[in-house]
Amino acid sequence: MTPQPTTLIELYEQQRTDGEALLVEGVDGLSSCTSAGAWARAAQIAHVLEDHGVRPGDRIVLQVDKSTEALLVYLACVRAGAAIVPVNPAYTEAELVHLLGDAEPSLVIADPSLPAANAPATVLTLDTAGGGTLLGLATDAPTTAPPFVATPDSFAAMVYTSGTTGRPKGAIISHRNLTSNALALAAAWGFEPSDRLLHMLPIFHVHGLFVAVNVTIAGGGSLVLAPRFDVGVALEQLPRCTAMMGVPTFYTRLLGDDRFGAETCRNARLIISGSAPLLASTHDEFRERTGHVILERYGMTETSMLTSNPLVGGRKPGTVGPPIDGVSVRVVDPLTGEPVGVGEVGGIEVSGPNVFAGYWKRPDQTRTEFTVDGYFRTADVGTIDSDGYLTIVGREKDLIISGGLNVYPKEIEEAIDAQPGVLVSAVIGVPDPDFGEAVVAVVVAGPGETVDIVALRDSLRAILAGYKVPKRIHVVDALPQNAMGKVEKERLRVMFS
Ligand code: MCA
Numbered sequence: 001m002t003p004q005p006t007t008l009i010e011l012y013e014q015q016r017t018d019g020e021a022l023l024v025e026g027v028d029g030l031s032s033c034t035s036a037g038a039w040a041r042a043a044q045i046a047h048v049l050e051d052h053g054v055r056p057g058d059r060i061v062l063q064v065d066k067s068t069e070a071l072l073v074y075l076a077c078v079r080a081g082a083a084i085v086p087v088n089p090a091y092t093e094a095e096l097v098h099l100l101g102d103a104e105p106s107l108v109i110a111d112p113s114l115p116a117a118n119a120p121a122t123v124l125t126l127d128t129a130g131g132g133t134l135l136g137l138a139t140d141a142p143t144t145a146p147p148f149v150a151t152p153d154s155f156a157a158m159v160y161t162s163g164t165t166g167r168p169k170g171a172i173i174s175h176r177n178l179t180s181n182a183l184a185l186a187a188a189w190g191f192e193p194s195d196r197l198l199h200m201l202p203i204f205h206v207h208g209l210f211v212a213v214n215v216t217i218a219g220g221g222s223l224v225l226a227p228r229f230d231v232g233v234a235l236e237q238l239p240r241c242t243a244m245m246g247v248p249t250f251y252t253r254l255l256g257d258d259r260f261g262a263e264t265c266r267n268a269r270l271i272i273s274g275s276a277p278l279l280a281s282t283h284d285e286f287r288e289r290t291g292h293v294i295l296e297r298y299g300m301t302e303t304s305m306l307t308s309n310p311l312v313g314g315r316k317p318g319t320v321g322p323p324i325d326g327v328s329v330r331v332v333d334p335l336t337g338e339p340v341g342v343g344e345v346g347g348i349e350v351s352g353p354n355v356f357a358g359y360w361k362r363p364d365q366t367r368t369e370f371t372v373d374g375y376f377r378t379a380d381v382g383t384i385d386s387d388g389y390l391t392i393v394g395r396e397k398d399l400i401i402s403g404g405l406n407v408y409p410k411e412i413e414e415a416i417d418a419q420p421g422v423l424v425s426a427v428i429g430v431p432d433p434d435f436g437e438a439v440v441a442v443v444v445a446g447p448g449e450t451v452d453i454v455a456l457r458d459s460l461r462a463i464l465a466g467y468k469v470p471k472r473i474h475v476v477d478a479l480p481q482n483a484m485g486k487v488e489k490e491r492l493r494v495m496f497s
């Protein structure tokens with residue numbers, strides 16, 4: 001019997017049953033490629049990376065719009081032993097400064113129209129049409145990869161995640177982390193060569209880049225790859241697919257269209273939601289309209305996927321299911337660190353082969369986020385029921401999840417406070433029918449000053465990615481504070497919801 005793959009290279013090579021089968025079927029303007037073709041093209045790109053000085057363990061920052069070629073860059077990094085650092089194409093120059101300085105990439109691959117193209121590093125370009133310097137250089141390169149031998153601990157990716165304090169930090173993600181997760185999920189969700197996954201997620205995050213792509217590879221199936229989520233494209237493509245992965249906003253938007261129904265899902269066997277809480281009402285409406293029970297799962301950048309409702313058996317709305325194979329999840333008392341009883345609420349801690357090695361260049365922060373017995377503190381708050389299903393009831397971290405994208409209030413508050421006329425601000429998340437939570441800012445003007453909301457929003461747009469810019473800005477005389485002088489965000493949430 002062939003041993004289970006422990007690296008992404010083994011995963012790809014062992015699970016590829018039919019090299020001539022499509023790995024990616026591009027739609028809405030994206031290109032297609034076979035499994036063997038993708039692997040060979042990735043080898044060629046890996047040679048270009050190597051020719052530009054990239055060595056195993058080096059970081060490669062990627063800021064491009066979603067395309068099939070961008071996925072091949074990910075596979076090329078795997079084959080060259082480099083860690084991909086995916087970056088949201090909406091990030092502004094200001095948002096990139098810290099990341100580029102921190103990651104110290106030996107190479108940047110960027111769309112020529114995006115800020116990373118001006119990075120103070122070696123830059124190769126790649127646009128959505130497959131143009132740019134990168135692929136031109138790859139054309140005549142060998143189709144067998146450079147001689148990198150991966151181990152389970154080899155560095156596969158570094159994904160930036162923010163914190164409630166301080167600047168975004170790079171989570172170091174290994175081949176073991178991604179391979180073990182892909183295998184566990186493919187088995188849990190029954191992925192097979194006949195599967196066709198509708199992929200409309202962005203590829204600058206764990207959900208779209210690793211969960212969707214690696215699970216498909218592990219199952220030997222194919223991706224129907226669209227540039228972005230779009231209801232019209234989903235209505236056209238979903239009937240041809242067996243599975244879909246998305247954030248709750250995808251499903252509320254589909255339900256908002258009368259054409260969406262059981263017929264659209266006629267070939268689907270599995271509809272998965274994650275990255276943000278799925279409302280019970282969305283769950284119910286989806287079941288009534290299509291007959292499908294959405295499968296909800298829970299994960300994090302630092303850990304990949306942790307728990308999932310089952311493929312077979314009871315999917316419980318409002319819960320994120322039991323731990324997936326190989327993952328251990330416990331709920332502890334925040335004061336004592338001791339596990340709480342069934343049905344009691346506490347901090348969620350996790351361990352397993354999927355859990356990352358630590359934060360790049362931040363040994364102190366890494367130490368404080370792990371317990372002495374090696375569990376990672378998620379800063380999510382939850383409870384486990386008598387069947388072992390986890391429910392997330394809140395977050396210790398001051399985090400807003402808008403349309404599946406994380407927004408850290410502190411970063412937005414700092415940006416607002418630096419604007420003319422502003423004394424202080426507080427940023428909160430309020431319920432939103434489309435994004436789940438919407439970013440709202442509450443601002444106090446300095447003495448004798450006024451705040452021009454339109455000008456403030458324009459200034460924020462220039463420095464922050466669009467999804468972080470508050471959807472609403474309210475000016476108030478003072479922020480409510482408790483006896484300790486801390487802003488009472490809960491009161492603000494009630495006032496401005
Ligand atoms: C775009 N906009 C947003 C968001 N996305 N505003 C708030 N929240 C958002 N998520 C703004 C843009 O700045 C723009 O504003 C306007 O909406 C239109 O932009 P567009 O790009 O056309 O938006 P969209 O196509 O409607 O995108 C919404 C979306 C997208 C489909 C929900 O954000 C999306 O695909 N989200 C998925 C994120 C994801 O994959 N998360 C997984 C993270 P303006 O016009 O004013 O400039 S990984 C994770 O969380 C863990 C590991 C896990 O468990 O999975």
Ligand code: AMP
Nearest residue numbers: 274275276277297298299300301392406
């Ligand atoms: P990120 O830092 O982008 O990896 O986001 C991870 C966070 O998203 C988790 O710590 C949770 O707070 C949240 N999250 C992910 N999946 C779910 C889910 N199914 N339900 C509720 N929250 C979720």
